[in-house]
Amino acid sequence: MTVRISATDWAEGGTTAEDAVEIARAFAAHGADVIDVSTGQVVADERPEFGRSYQTPFADRIRHATGVPVIAVGAISSWDDVNSLILAGRTDLCALARPHLYDPHWTLHAAAEQGYSGPGAVWPAPYRAGSRRPQTGRTDAPKPRLTLGS
Ligand SMILES: Cc1cc2nc3c(=O)[nH]c(=O)nc-3n(C[C@H](O)[C@H](O)[C@H](O)COP(=O)(O)O)c2cc1C
Numbered sequence: 001m002t003v004r005i006s007a008t009d010w011a012e013g014g015t016t017a018e019d020a021v022e023i024a025r026a027f028a029a030h031g032a033d034v035i036d037v038s039t040g041q042v043v044a045d046e047r048p049e050f051g052r053s054y055q056t057p058f059a060d061r062i063r064h065a066t067g068v069p070v071i072a073v074g075a076i077s078s079w080d081d082v083n084s085l086i087l088a089g090r091t092d093l094c095a096l097a098r099p100h101l102y103d104p105h106w107t108l109h110a111a112a113e114q115g116y117s118g119p120g121a122v123w124p125a126p127y128r129a130g131s132r133r134p135q136t137g138r139t140d141a142p143k144p145r146l147t148l149g150s
Pocket of ligand 1: 004038073074075076095096097098099
């Protein structure tokens with residue numbers, strides 16, 4: 001069971017990162033297996049410190065303070081960022097929302113770009129012919145034909 005929390009209200013008098021550690025601990029003590037760490041969206045006068053992967057520090061802190069597995073979310077866009085955050089031990093999983101609205105095949109494309117094919121990225125049969133990045137003809141094949149054929 002995963003539980004999403006809002007780790008800080010980004011507002012004076014609201015919940016803080018320290019509170020979030022205790023909240024996560026309490027959920028884990030009552031059976032939560034993973035804490036999905038979001039922030040804000042609680043009060044209108046919030047002042048979020050928005051930026052690339054901006055909520056990950058809260059996930060990182062909960063993970064290291066409690067040992068409970070976490071999901072990082074928020075302005076994580078590339079598979080490179082996902083791999084970096086996981087390999088650095090800052091999170092156990094990443095969740096991406098808007099990147100999937102931009103590219104509904106985000107996961108399949110991330111797999112293809114990393115040369116992964118397997119049960120984690122199964123292309124629907126009608127799309128399978130597109131399961132590799134299209135060749136550009138500039139740096140890879142097929143090279144442009146520069147002479148007229150007969
Ligand atoms: C259309 C849309 C609907 C969302 N609905 C919810 C929701 O019901 N509950 C929630 O906790 N977060 C919701 N979110 C927030 C996302 O789960 C995510 O935390 C947020 O978009 C930041 O991640 P991102 O930068 O990858 O989009 C929604 C986001 C979008 C774009």
